[in-house]
Amino acid sequence: MSETSKRDRRWALVLGTEGRELTAEEKGMSDALGKLYDHGRGQRKLGGGNGAPRVSTWLSDIRTFFPASVVEVVQADALNKLGLRAMLNEPGILDNLEPDLELVTTLAEMSSLIPEDLKAKARQVVQTVVDDIEKRIRQSTEASVRGALDRAARTRRPRHVSDIDFDRTIRANLGNYSPELGTVIPEKLVGYRRRNTGIEKEVVLAIDQSGSMAESIIYSSVFAAVLGSIRSLKTSLVAFDTEIADLTDRLADPVDVIFGTQLGGGTDINRAVAYCSGLITSPTDSVFILISDLYENGVRSELLSRMHELKERGVIAIVLLALSDSGAPAYDKDLAAELRAMDIPAFACTPDLFPELFAAAVAGDDLAAFVDHSREED
Incomplete structure (x- = not known):
């Protein structure tokens, strides 16, 4: 793409793409920016449901379409425009949110942009989801x-009598019962290797x-x-x-x-x-x-x-x-x-x-x- 074409595309993204035939890439770039900046133009806003922003796909899109310097600026704008700051800073809001994986991934993706004074509250949200997963x-x-580890430690050649698993050894040799001797002949031994502590x-x-x-x-x-x-x-x-x-x-x-x-x-x-x-x-x-x-x-x-x-x-x-x-x-x-x-x-x-x-x-x-x-x- 020539420098002139690149410049024209940048201006179109800034001023609006109405009436302009867009490539698939340009449409993706326009949609990604529009979700954040096209308030009041009938565009679908970025955000959603229960007060938790649904932005994982959008974050991936802007990283795909724009260089790191642009991504940093856009994400910083999103931090305020999406209400993340307000959600984390408003008293009682954490009690009313339903923390879920999507919110956690959003906070993780934007962690470098979350102000220091709000990180403790962001951690609370993440901790709730982490605790649920751990349970x-x-x-x-x-x-x-x-x-x-028990299975990995089993052996067919236990070195000492104390290493033999008698229960498993008997079951492994039930077909070798001798009526004359009135006992099972243990052709196969099942035991454990000496395990480290x-x-x-x-x-x-x-x-x-x-x-x-x-x-x-x-x-x-x-x-x-x-x-x-x-x-x-x-x-x-x-x-x-x-x-x-x-x-x-x-x-x-x-x-x-x-x-x-x-x-x-x-x-x-x-x-x-x-x-x-x-x-x-x-x-x-x-x-x-x-x-x-x-x-x-x-x-x-x-x-x-x-x-x-x-x-x-x-x-x-x-x-x-x-x-x-x-x-x-x-x-x-x-x-x-x-x-x-x-x-x-x-x-x-x-x-x-x-x-x-x-x-x-x-x-x-x-x-x-x-x-x-x-x-x-x-």
């Missing part, structure tokens, strides 16, 4: 992890910070906090776009994690995987979970090589295209297919299914069968 998933996650598994979660992953970031933050509280696991949490933020030291407070992410921007998955690989010290006892839509702006061939290397080292590697109730967003189907060809599962996962998935990975179960089963249920 929903903590018990099932902890129980799944305990069961998975410390770390048994390393877990590394890498979360893509692109705008489409907002809901996944909320759920991932809470799951990471729950996993981080389990003493048998060494859990690391990394958020990334083109830069990398190691949020492991914030695991105790998922609200801190949520406000520590910066949604939007480019995506360098290859760089993130390289960083996460360096965190793994015991590959055969490690699970690496990459949560991303796989739209890679880094070096694609290197990313595939790094994922292959992790698998060759014995790491259980999983790619979640989304960790959300709303299903998978748009994602790079070709890259997902290449990962699956390497026997690395790549699929969307609901929060309710995640504990079962994670347990299967920890126990060394057949993940391919798990993924196929989960798809059949869907």
Whole structure:
């Protein structure tokens, strides 16, 4: 596009696009700006329902159509025009709001613009939703992890009598009952390896910070906090776009994690995987979970090589295209297919299914069968 055409388009967006034939991109830009600035012109305003702004899609749109300098100005205007400041500052308003994932993702996306004096109240809203999610998933996650660690510790060659699981051994040998001896002949022993009292598994979660992953970031933050509280696991949490933020030291407070992410921007998955690989010290006892839509702006061939290397080292590697109730967003189907060809599962996962998935990975179960089963249920 020539400089003259660019200038004409800018003026059209400022003065109005009536009577002008627009390209799809220009229409998208005009609609995104109109939702914020076209008050009183019959345009649909940005905002909605119960006083909570419904702006996640709009935030993604302005990041798509405009450079960072413009996005910053528009978001700052939105903070005031959408009434976020008033909602957070008005006495009693938090009691009347119904905090939900959409409001939380909005606050997370605009966290850098929320004034310091209002951040405490924004945290209250986020904390309410985080607490609800944690109640929903903590018990099932902890129980799944305990069961998975027990399964992972089983062995057919217990070294000592005290390591034998007599109940399971008897059941495994019921077909070997000897009437003459009046007992079961234990041809197969089932027992446990001597378990450590410390770390048994390393877990590394890498979360893509692109705008489409907002809901996944909320759920991932809470799951990471729950996993981080389990003493048998060494859990690391990394958020990334083109830069990398190691949020492991914030695991105790998922609200801190949520406000520590910066949604939007480019995506360098290859760089993130390289960083996460360096965190793994015991590959055969490690699970690496990459949560991303796989739209890679880094070096694609290197990313595939790094994922292959992790698998060759014995790491259980999983790619979640989304960790959300709303299903998978748009994602790079070709890259997902290449990962699956390497026997690395790549699929969307609901929060309710995640504990079962994670347990299967920890126990060394057949993940391919798990993924196929989960798809059949869907």
